[in-house]
Amino acid sequence: SAVISQKPSRDICQRGTSLTIQCQVDSQVTMMFWYRQQPGQSLTLIATANQGSEATYESGFVIDKFPISRPNLTFSTLTVSNMSPEDSSIYLCSVEGTGGPSSYNEQFFGPGTRLTVL
Amino acid sequence: GIQVEQSPPDLILQEGANSTLRCNFSDSVNNLQWFHQNPWGQLINLFYIPSGTKQNGRLSATTVATERYSLLYISSSQTTDSGVYFCAVEGGAGGTSYGKLTFGQGTILTVHP
Numbered sequence: 001s002a003v004i005s006q007k008p009s010r011d012i013c014q015r016g017t018s019l020t021i022q023c024q025v026d027s028q029v030t031m032m033f034w035y036r037q038q039p040g041q042s043l044t045l046i047a048t049a050n051q052g053s054e055a056t057y058e059s060g061f062v063i064d065k066f067p068i069s070r071p072n073l074t075f076s077t078l079t080v081s082n083m084s085p086e087d088s089s090i091y092l093c094s095v096e097g098t099g100g101p102s103s104y105n106e107q108f109f110g111p112g113t114r115l116t117v118l
Numbered sequence: 119g120i121q122v123e124q125s126p127p128d129l130i131l132q133e134g135a136n137s138t139l140r141c142n143f144s145d146s147v148n149n150l151q152w153f154h155q156n157p158w159g160q161l162i163n164l165f166y167i168p169s170g171t172k173q174n175g176r177l178s179a180t181t182v183a184t185e186r187y188s189l190l191y192i193s194s195s196q197t198t199d200s201g202v203y204f205c206a207v208e209g210g211a212g213g214t215s216y217g218k219l220t221f222g223q224g225t226i227l228t229v230h231p
Contacts, residue, residue, distance in 0.1 A: 031217050037159075042204065042221045058218075090159045096217055106151065106166035107206075107219060112159045 002027055002095050004110035012116045013083055020079045021113045023093035028073035030096075033107075034066070037090040046091075049076045083117045090114050120145045120209035124222035131195050131229050139190040139225045141205030149208035150181050151219070152190050156201050164190070164203075195229045202226050 003026040013019050023032060034046040047057045047068055055068040069077045080087050090112045096105045121144040131137055141150070152164040165172050165179040167188065172179055176195075181188040192199055206219040 033217060033219075035219075042223050043206075043219075044221075045218055048217065092161070094219075105149075106163065107149070107217070108163060109153075109161040112161075114159060 001106075002029070002097050002108045004093060004095060004108060006093060006110040006113050008113060009111065010114040010116075012118065015084050015117055017083055018079055018081045019083065019115060020077050021091050021093075021115075023076045023078070023110055025074045025095050030073070032070065032076045033094045034068065034076075034078045035092045035094065035109075037092065037112075039088065043092065046078070080115065083115075085117045088115055088117045120147070120207060120220050122205060122207055122220050122222040124203075124205050124225050126225060127223065128226045129228070131227070133195060133197060133229055133231050135195050135229075136191070136193045137195060137227070139192070139203055139205075139227075141188040141190070141207075141222055143186050143188075143205075143207050145186070145209055147183065147207040147209060149219070150188055151206050152179055152188070153204045153206065154199075154201050155204060155224075161204070192227075195227075197229045197231055200227055200229045 005024045007022045032049045035043045037043045045058050046061045047055045049055045049068045049070040051070045067079045092109050092112045094107050094109045123142045125140045150168045151166050154162045167179045167181045169181050169183045176193045178191045202224045204224045205222045
């Protein structure tokens, strides 16, 4: 398994500002993932953060709006830029656990960052 | 991309009742997981089950990969079981989908005392 922490746990922000969310893992992982959960909705993948290369964004998400950093194998940040009320969501990071017999392993999620934009 | 459908969307039970939640997916998968999202928003891992059957206490799950569905069984439900249950899959398309989970819309479970 993996132990994941996120900061901040929640925040209330004004429109037009930016917020950077941090994700820290207790072990080295190759890929980290960022998801968004809008109110009453399911989770949607924003991007994959790889150490040493540009993040890979899913359809509908762009780097200018959601810049991602991945400075090492245990840490990543997601910035929500120029926020509007539509950005109010829970943002979660996830990683794959290590040590399984298969190339495809169980994924674990951080506790999430609950963002409200006024 | 792969499609994931969960049913029922809502479920209301009396404490002690049993229930079955279903997850259908549209393509082969390399990974299938069930999660419980608690009222604080945290996702709790229930099962990693790309195929076969697993049990953990009052919960069990079965995935029939060849028929593209998975079932989550909750027996003797308790009020603490309330929350949203998500099924998530990692599609079988190889490199392009590696590590990327596609979530169903969830089942909202309410257990009354």
